[in-house]
């Protein structure tokens with residue numbers, strides 16, 4: 001169940017059924033929130049989604065997300081107390097709590113290596129933000145992405161998770177899904193060189209066909225539409241809600 005529209009200032013906190021389901025506070029176009037949706041969907045855990053208008057945040061958001069950010073995950077039975085926050089913490093919690101379809105490897109060293117890789121992805125997400133808000137940083141973006149291309153060569157598998165998507169794949173996917181936005185912001189339709197990133201290009205194709213990714217997918221056009229609104233101060237949060 002989803003709240004449908006993004007709730008903003010003046011909205012009352014939705015009363016959700018006490019049905020033992022998790023509650024995810026989210027925003028449809030937030031890549032960090034998408035991480036949480038992907039893990040929940042990979043685990044097939046039923047949950048409610050409450051979408052938040054981040055431009056005019058509802059007064060009650062602080063009750064569930066002390067840093068006023070999404071995602072925040074409220075556990076069944078919790079009422080107002082602060083929930084789990086931070087996409088990576090939420091993703092790891094869910095992977096440990098729900099053992100079906102494990103995403104992180106069992107081996108402690110391999111687990112640590114995957115988590116380090118995801119930490120290193122912040123170089124990509126930081127460069128992405130720079131492009132979005134300052135139209136600069138494209139070279140940094142590709143340089144950071146190269147680390148991931150090389151890692152796939154090293155692992156010799158189609159996914160970071162091996163023969164199927166794992167933790168790293170789902171944690172980085174939201175930014176791969178948004179590659180077209182870079183072209184839109186920089187007013188350049190050419191934005192991804194599949195010859196420079198053949199493994200990443202293959203990974204993108206494979207992930208696009210993955211049921212979990214498909215369960216929370218927005219098209220390049222939809223992402224561009226969202227960012228066009230955001231840039232002009234007319235954010236259409238409900239474009240896909």
Ligand SMILES: N[C@@H](CCC(=O)N[C@@H](CS)C(=O)NCC(=O)O)C(=O)O
Nearest residue numbers: 030031032054069070071086087088
């Ligand atoms: N480090 C956080 C980042 C979450 C984040 O920045 N979310 C954005 C939306 S994509 C947000 O809630 N922004 C609201 C704000 O910063 O006021 C995570 O991984 O969950």
